[in-house]
Amino acid sequence: MEKVLILVIDGCAPAYLTEQTAPKLFALARQRGFVKTVRCAMPSVTNVNHACILSGRWPAETGVVGNYYYDPNTGCEGFIEERGYMRAPTILQRCQQAGGKTALFTVKGKVLGVYGAGADIGLSAQDPDPVLLRRYGLDWPPTIQSIEATDWIVRAACRCIEREDPDLVYCTTNDYIFHHFAPGSEPARAQIAAVDDCLAQLAASQPHRQIYITADHGMNQKKTILNFQAMADRAGLRTYCLPPLKDRYIENHIYQEGGMLYVFLKEPLQREAFLNFAQSCPQVEEVLTAAQAAARYHLPQDQIGDYVLLAGRDCAFGEVEGELLCTEASRSHGSEYEREIPLLALGALRPEKAYRYHKDIAAYLQF
Incomplete structure (x- = not known):
């Protein structure tokens, strides 16, 4: 053997x-x-x-x-x-x-x-x-x-x-x-x-x-951390935003910040409004439907929400106070760039x- x-x-x-x-x-x-x-x-x-x-x-x-x-x-x-x-x-x-x-x-x-x-x-x-x-x-x-x-x-x-x-x-x-x-x-x-x-x-x-x-x-430095859940809430969009990077090792990424986000829509009638909102966000590099993300990344479509968001190289989705944090203290992963x-x-x-x-x-x- x-x-x-x-x-x-x-x-x-x-x-x-x-x-x-x-x-x-x-x-x-x-x-x-x-x-x-x-x-x-x-x-x-x-x-x-x-x-x-x-x-x-x-x-x-x-x-x-x-x-x-x-x-x-x-x-x-x-x-x-x-x-x-x-x-x-x-x-x-x-x-x-x-x-x-x-x-x-x-x-x-x-x-x-x-x-x-x-x-x-x-x-x-x-x-x-x-x-x-x-x-x-x-x-x-x-x-x-x-x-x-x-x-x-x-x-x-x-x-x-x-x-x-x-x-x-x-x-x-x-x-x-x-x-x-x-x-x-x-x-x-x-x-x-x-x-x-x-x-x-x-x-x-x-x-x-x-x-x-x-x-x-x-691993890459992330200078902008985006609280997309807070942004969607403010826009009146009913969603659940899940950063797949999230874990208990908070000392590694204190904002649970990662370069990909799964978005579950709680109101199907908001699909078009959500898509327009997400695509207008400058920190969001790409918005994929679950079907598109599953085909591109070999993911199970039924587990990744309705939309998958990708952040730019120096950006991440995270859990921060407010909607946006600019920082020099974050190094993280989760995106195409890692x-x-x-x-x-x-x-x-x-x-x-x-x-x-x-x-x-x-x-x-x-x-």
């Missing part, structure tokens, strides 16, 4: 992972792999893209369209943090069913909660299992809003590989640092350096193991040109 490690560096735009920040891994890639830029799924948010990476499928098949849900029929809404939302089988489940041993290591607890089915070993830095800490000789994890959290979770995964040699290991970090620091900054460089050191050692000791390093989404992500592969199954999206990693694995 194949031996595989997939590391997802949360929020890692290509500018963060470079030959200057990860010289050891880039040197290895020249010898037995490649580095390229690929694309993630839309919306470019965490839950959506872990579902794609873990299954090799688009959101239309996974059924995961955000970090938050809203049911217009019942009015129920909430954070997606537990099992039951993922419709497609994951490579963890496929590997386990084939008789392989699997492990899932994550900084954010929700990743284990939503995608933990099929993991023989599961460890979260947010809510660590003391039994596994003792088993791998690990110290109590640092706060998840730290550079050290990345180093801790990656080393935990490597410790597991060294001691138990599972067939498939999926490991992911937290994007707290990238939400607050641009490429080239010392905190951002330190986060990548931790990955470079640890995985270069692992690759040297386990040359037979396929190693894939990618991201769930990229779709480009890195892929560094060692021992990949297919040639470089075969990988266009991060989901292709799982699509080609033979579990």
Whole structure:
């Protein structure tokens, strides 16, 4: 059976992972792999893209369209943090069913909660299992809003590989640092350096193991935050506006700001009025019907409202006081502009040109 490690560096735009920040891994890639830029799924948010990476499928098949849900029929809404939302089988489940041993290591607890089915070993830095800490000789994890959290979770995964040699290991970090620091900054460089050191050692000791390093989404500065719900309310439009980026990690995006918005119309007769209003908003780059968005982004049409709004490169939809906030303090994602992500592969199954999206990693694995 194949031996595989997939590391997802949360929020890692290509500018963060470079030959200057990860010289050891880039040197290895020249010898037995490649580095390229690929694309993630839309919306470019965490839950959506872990579902794609873990299954090799688009959101239309996974059924995961955000970090938050809203049911217009019942009015129920909430954070997606537990099992039951993922419709497609994951490579963890496929590997386990084939008789392989699997492990899932994550900084954010929700990743284990939503995608933990099929993991023989599961460890979260947010809510660590003391039994596994003792088993791998690990110290109590640092706060998840730290550079050290990345180093801790990656080393935990490597410790597991060294001691138990599972067939498939999926490991992911937290994007707290990238939400607050641009490429080239010392905190951002330190986060990548931790990955470079640890995985270069692992690759040297386990040359037979396929190693894939990618991201769930990229990251950009957002200078204008738009409270579209407040604007629609003022215009007399009855809507429910859902930013698919919304989650409990408020320290990452304090305004729940993201580049895509699902809009549910509560009054069908307002469809034309809403369309005219949304298209007249300068911060809204494009207005798509649910059918258009589903076709373009491979989304399940019945889960994304009536309209899907896209913000410009330096804009985001968020939950701010009033209707508009101009700021220099926001770095976020969710839009088309955060779709480009890195892929560094060692021992990949297919040639470089075969990988266009991060989901292709799982699509080609033979579990």
